[in-house]
Amino acid sequence: MDRRRIVALSGGVGGAKLALGLSRVLAASELTVIANTADDFEHLGLYIAPDLDTVMYTLAGINNAAQGWGLADESWQCMAALERLGGDSWFRLGDRDIATHLLRSQLLAQGDSLTGVTARLCRALGVEHRLLPMCDAKVDTWVMTDQGELPFQHYFVREQCRPVASGFRFAGIEQARISTAVQQAIDDMDALVVCPSNPFVSVAPILAVPGMRQALLASGKPRIVVSPIIGGQAVKGPAAKMLAELSLPVNALAVASHYRDFASHFVLDSADTCYQSAIEALGLQVLVCNTLMQTLDDRITLASRVLSQVGQD
């Protein structure tokens, strides 16, 4: 295939790793990453888009890889001063990161769309591949827990995922619309890659944008899901804990089952070959390979393997 147009769906860290790998294999015109924005929230008066920023910083090569979020070589003077003043400091914002939030908040307040602001920020940071928010409307993930319903970042950051989750709600999703840019990417795509992101709170909100799931299915193009569960564990984040709390088996088969009506292909880690036949029995084509991305080479290798599925039906 001369030119492959790939759409990738991504949450934060795990998704961003594969998005980076894809960006090293695909030309700028060949890749569109659509990021979850349902965990965006307003904090200290700033509009903060954690997944969008994680992908943006990762593609720009300025992310803090060790920490998993935020910028490399970050400083924390503002947070220290805010703590001294008695302000909210449970959500850690680095000094340089704050610039992103200040500018985005200002541009949104001026009436720019999140899609437009993201394009501007990416351009300033030298990100050449296309990064799009899943929609321009404000959608808020709420987590139903044993401590009541919690806004996502309170559950995720403040409570460090300790509450027992029983369900999720994407408030405002009914008002969301597929943007022109997202529609264009779907219309043009040769395959969809669902990055190894949390199925419940990262990928589900993207697919819940009215018309999104249907448009991706209607494309008739390969929809390749990369398992975020390896050997019964999530590489990062609460995906495994959520599976258990939702009374689902904590393994790649449960993830494949979750996507059975949506995916055409499933990328299974070499550690999980025991589930291959069961996943194939769900009607999915299975690719077995190493999916653990520790190095940049791992990211690029996995991206290449995933793309090898495109056009092989």
Added chain:
Amino acid sequence: MDRRRIVALSGGVGGAKLALGLSRVLAASELTVIANTADDFEHLGLYIAPDLDTVMYTLAGINNAAQGWGLADESWQCMAALERLGGDSWFRLGDRDIATHLLRSQLLAQGDSLTGVTARLCRALGVEHRLLPMCDAKVDTWVMTDQGELPFQHYFVREQCRPVASGFRFAGIEQARISTAVQQAIDDMDALVVCPSNPFVSVAPILAVPGMRQALLASGKPRIVVSPIIGGQAVKGPAAKMLAELSLPVNALAVASHYRDFASHFVLDSADTCYQSAIEALGLQVLVCNTLMQTLDDRITLASRVLSQVGQD
């Protein structure tokens, strides 16, 4: 006099110096500083109160004395990142300073008054003397110039006072009210000190709050103006340039004339004794002393000299 209750009116740097001197001579219960807020503005979505913060940081002992504004030991990572992103960086906000603006903006958005927010910030920073904004309403100084009417910070910071000023306007001042806290301070005061701040853009807006000038006059207490002009020059800021552009003589006599219907006392620098009799002829009592405050001792000495006028009528 056992206990002296002093109200001081202050703009930024020059006023803050004398406010600091007063705070070293007076007990916490004896001093209320009322700061100009007509140069407050919204920038990058943040509510910024330059004069209030200069006084607050100075009283807290954390101001950048060399620079004249902002915090000591400040870092500038956020501004550097904002510049990289192509955001507005003409108004320099330090990383730690931004914490003040974030928290204040958040509290104001939650419905707190500027008076309440200022009290909270001062408490957190260990400022024991009372600091009050001139009012809780949003007032905006506009400078009429040869380049058109400019918002104050655009004139002051972005254009570095280069445009020729012909007048000033305090938009929104009609809606301003004397706050309960300011009224209480005026009711209780034994004397008013007008710090060596710009008469046109720092002190004038405070006196323009409806009822303020009248209440201070009606108190019948000494109203002591400390000259911001020494030897025909302003120690800092555009006061001298403004006098010239308004076709007024650039000297302490012109300042005294400006306050002739308001002040009872005028503190004249030792360099300006040539104006003493002319100022006395305006009906003002004149105190001659060194008014240039280079060291902390200078600030304390001047404060003591100014206070020596209280109760000597």
